[in-house]
Amino acid sequence: MIIGVPKEIKNNENRVALTPGGALELIKRGHTVYVQETAGIGSGFSDQMYIDAGAKMLPTIEEVYGIAEMIMKVKEPIEQEYKLIKSDQLVFTYFHFASYEPLTHAMIESNSVCLAYETVEAPDGSLPLLVPMSEVAGRMAIQEGAKYLEKPIKGKGVLLGGVPGVKPGQVLIIGGGIVGTQAAKMAAGLGAMVTILDVNLPRLRYLSDVMPANVITRFSNELNIRELIPTMDLIVGAVLIPGAKAPNLITRDMLKKMQPGTVLVDVAVDQGGCIETCKPTTHADPTFIIDDVVHYCVANMPGAVPYTSTIALTNATLPYAIKLADMGWKKACQKDESLKMGLNVVNGKVVYEGVAEAFGLPYEDVETVL
Numbered sequence: 361m362i363i364g365v366p367k368e369i370k371n372n373e374n375r376v377a378l379t380p381g382g383a384l385e386l387i388k389r390g391h392t393v394y395v396q397e398t399a400g401i402g403s404g405f406s407d408q409m410y411i412d413a414g415a416k417m418l419p420t421i422e423e424v425y426g427i428a429e430m431i432m433k434v435k436e437p438i439e440q441e442y443k444l445i446k447s448d449q450l451v452f453t454y455f456h457f458a459s460y461e462p463l464t465h466a467m468i469e470s471n472s473v474c475l476a477y478e479t480v481e482a483p484d485g486s487l488p489l490l491v492p493m494s495e496v497a498g499r500m501a502i503q504e505g506a507k508y509l510e511k512p513i514k515g516k517g518v519l520l521g522g523v524p525g526v527k528p529g530q531v532l533i534i535g536g537g538i539v540g541t542q543a544a545k546m547a548a549g550l551g552a553m554v555t556i557l558d559v560n561l562p563r564l565r566y567l568s569d570v571m572p573a574n575v576i577t578r579f580s581n582e583l584n585i586r587e588l589i590p591t592m593d594l595i596v597g598a599v600l601i602p603g604a605k606a607p608n609l610i611t612r613d614m615l616k617k618m619q620p621g622t623v624l625v626d627v628a629v630d631q632g633g634c635i636e637t638c639k640p641t642t643h644a645d646p647t648f649i650i651d652d653v654v655h656y657c658v659a660n661m662p663g664a665v666p667y668t669s670t671i672a673l674t675n676a677t678l679p680y681a682i683k684l685a686d687m688g689w690k691k692a693c694q695k696d697e698s699l700k701m702g703l704n705v706v707n708g709k710v711v712y713e714g715v716a717e718a719f720g721l722p723y724e725d726v727e728t729v730l
Contacts, residue, residue, distance in 0.1 A: 364428025
């Protein structure tokens with residue numbers, strides 16, 4: 361198969377979909393890998409490293425899309441890429457369709473095959489291609505939240521870990537999945553007092569067992585959220601419903617209950633966000649303030665640490681990419697139930713229920729395209 365790796369063009373997106381090591385593994389199996397020149401520079405991988413691995417370099421994004429049977433990306437295609445995607449071309453990337461209707465319609469019109477990292481689902485219900493970036497984003501949520509609590513950036517002026525004689529900061533994490541767990545680890549490691557909310561009691565029991573003493577668990581409901589937010593310094597939204605829009609658990613009226621300078625970090629913003637007042641921001645302009653509450657809503661947080669993120673992502677995606685390249689997308693999805701779950705839009709048909717529901721589009725069972 362001919363695999364194309366374009367350079368990411370989303371604002372401050374420095375990741376690349378494939379490391380030179382990943383390219384080598386595909387090339388060893390007889391596949392051809394075309395990489396756009398300088399695609400790996402932001403992640404610390406030079407063109408020469410790809411050439412040494414056996415990849416071929418192309419100067420423009422148009423040439424990469426033009427030659428490839430499978431496109432491997434990190435982030436969803438943005439508007440200037442829509443017209444480059446060809447009929448029947450397999451696009452393997454994070455799409456988060458349910459959060460952005462124009463992208464969904466563009467991919468329907470392209471007649472391409474859209475296989476979304478975020479809905480590839482293992483038999484145990486875990487999301488193996490979302491996990492590595494969720495781990496990065498969860499840890500970054502605390503790193504960024506701690507920074508934006510500083511007074512010069514309009515935060516409360518609170519040091520999360522406190523110092524002897526001064527109480528530590530209070531952190532609320534809504535969602536006890538991968539993002540929430542990693543955020544709790546980071547916040548607890550800094551010395552903050554951490555509360556994790558979730559609706560899954562077995563998960564709360566597990567977290568209660570494994571987390572240090574400065575992390576407590578509470579059941580997630582509106583009453584508990586309203587009770588907790590007035591005392592919190594940093595609130596992290598870490599809720600995910602695979603392939604569907606995240607629910608708004610913090611509503612506009614709740615901001616009035618928060619102290620001025622409280623920081624909100626909505627990690628779910630690329631899936632619509634779980635904080636009503638959040639809208640996607642960029643690394644170039646990451647925050648905005650509503651009712652004296654600082655909102656950090658960068659939709660591609662791991663893009664700020666691309667070396668770590670790119671390696672973690674390739675570690676997870678490469679086994680699936682090899683299957684797709686070796687067998688072709690149709691046979692690979694027939695044989696691998698996890699990959700089948702990744703199919704969202706195929707030749708103009710929406711085959712993932714959460715996406716169809718989000719926009720009231722006709723839904724077709726995925727078996728009809730296989």
